[in-house]
Amino acid sequence: MLGLAALVAAPAFAETPIATAIYRCEGDKGIDATYYPDSVDITLTDGRSLDLLQVISGSGTRYANADESFQFFSKGDTAFIAEGSDDNITFKDCLAIQ
Numbered sequence: 001m002l003g004l005a006a007l008v009a010a011p012a013f014a015e016t017p018i019a020t021a022i023y024r025c026e027g028d029k030g031i032d033a034t035y036y037p038d039s040v041d042i043t044l045t046d047g048r049s050l051d052l053l054q055v056i057s058g059s060g061t062r063y064a065n066a067d068e069s070f071q072f073f074s075k076g077d078t079a080f081i082a083e084g085s086d087d088n089i090t091f092k093d094c095l096a097i098q
Contacts, residue, residue: 015039023079025094031072031079039063042072044081044091 015036023031030045040063043049052063052072060075071082081091 020098021074021077021079021096022098023091023094024097025080025091029091029094031081031091031094033072033074033079040072 017034017036019035021031021033021035023033025031028045032043034041038054039052040054041049041051042063050065050070050072052065052070055062055064055068057073060073063072063074064070069084071087073080073082077096079091079094079096080089081094082088083090
């Protein structure tokens with residue numbers, strides 16, 4: 001019999017993606033994004049993979065980690081990534097190719 005801890009740790013039903021996009025950015029960088037209703041999974045050409053939650057944005061859509069030191073912004077067919085406390089843009093001029 002499973003204990004309560006095992007039941008709590010078991011994932012609920014996996015969410016179905018609502019969209020995917022491949023972005024190509026300045027400097028031969030890229031972002032592969034899989035969008036869900038309240039989050040996004042991204043894989044970067046520098047080898048990092050992140051799962052980010054949607055957060056309040058003034059324009060477009062913004063996703064961030066818990067302390068907002070990593071932010072992924074998308075609007076229409078464009079995107080960019082800002083990192084660190086100074087919001088350094090590390091992936092810029094990204095355009096969806098798919």
